[in-house]
Amino acid sequence: MTIRTTLRTTSLAAAALGGGALLALAAPLAANAHVTVTPSGTAAGSYAVMTFSVGHGCEGSPTTSLTFDIPEGVESVTPTISSTWDVETVTEGDAVSQVVYTAVEPLPDGFRDTVSIQVRIAEDAAGTDLVFPVVQACEEGETAWVDVAAEGEEEPATPAPFITVTESTGDGHSHGTDEAADEEHSDEEHAESTEASEASDASETDVLARVLGIGGLVVGAVGIVLAVTARRGAAKQ
Numbered sequence: 003m004t005i006r007t008t009l010r011t012t013s014l015a016a017a018a019l020g021g022g023a024l025l026a027l028a029a030p031l032a033a034n035a036h037v038t039v040t041p042s043g044t045a046a047g048s049y050a051v052m053t054f055s056v057g058h059g060c061e062g063s064p065t066t067s068l069t070f071d072i073p074e075g076v077e078s079v080t081p082t083i084s085s086t087w088d089v090e091t092v093t094e095g096d097a098v099s100q101v102v103y104t105a106v107e108p109l110p111d112g113f114r115d116t117v118s119i120q121v122r123i124a125e126d127a128a129g130t131d132l133v134f135p136v137v138q139a140c141e142e143g144e145t146a147w148v149d150v151a152a153e154g155e156e157e158p159a160t161p162a163p164f165i166t167v168t169e170s171t172g173d174g175h176s177h178g179t180d181e182a183a184d185e186e187h188s189d190e191e192h193a194e195s196t197e198a199s200e201a202s203d204a205s206e207t208d209v210l211a212r213v214l215g216i217g218g219l220v221v222g223a224v225g226i227v228l229a230v231t232a233r234r235g236a237a238k239q
């Protein structure tokens with residue numbers, strides 16, 4: 003999937019202008035198809051809904067299950083029931099250590115779906131990253147979205163979704179913003195949740211628009227030069 007996206011992006015951009023700025027465009031477009039998380043909130047000591055999006059299969063093979071590891075810093079786990087996934091939890095002692103979503107029907111490559119887990123973010127987790135490693139199993143093969151980039155490093159090929167916990171708002175039993183959860187798929191929210199690791203859809207669109215705009219200017223300039231040349235040619239005769 004990643005390869006296919008990259009090729010398509012490259013040919014699109016190449017058709018538009020050809021040449022240099024293309025690699026810069028191709029990378030973030032491919033990155034957006036990973037398993038990503040959109041949190042309804044990130045405040046320490048609050049309840050928040052983590053909505054995970056799966057945007058493609060395993061190299062073309064349909065997705066059959068998603069197994070999430072629940073990190074330290076999460077104090078309660080309440081998976082959201084889904085009509086397209088069966089859900090079960092794995093506990094270690096009192097705590098939920100894993101949440102397993104199994105597709106009712108395998109999710110075909112090229113289609114996206116989401117699963118949501120409500121968590122309580124620990125009061126003392128402010129300033130830390132909560133990383134949710136997830137193994138995507140497919141009819142053929144699997145992809146382990148478990149890698150974490152060290153500070154200043156480039157994003158790994160298969161990054162684990164994560165959020166950065168913000169300061170407590172002081173409201174110890176806040177259930178977060180349910181309205182925000184309902185709007186979880188707006189571009190704006192997607193941008194917020196993925197800003198640490200990925201370029202947003204919006205900024206890609208901007209970049210693409212700008213590149214196409216520049217391409218248009220170049221084509222326009224070439225047109226003028228040709229016109230001038232033609233007229234000079236005509237004048238000489």
Ligand SMILES: [Cu+2]
Pocket residue numbers: 004032033034035036037058
């Ligand atoms: Cu991807």
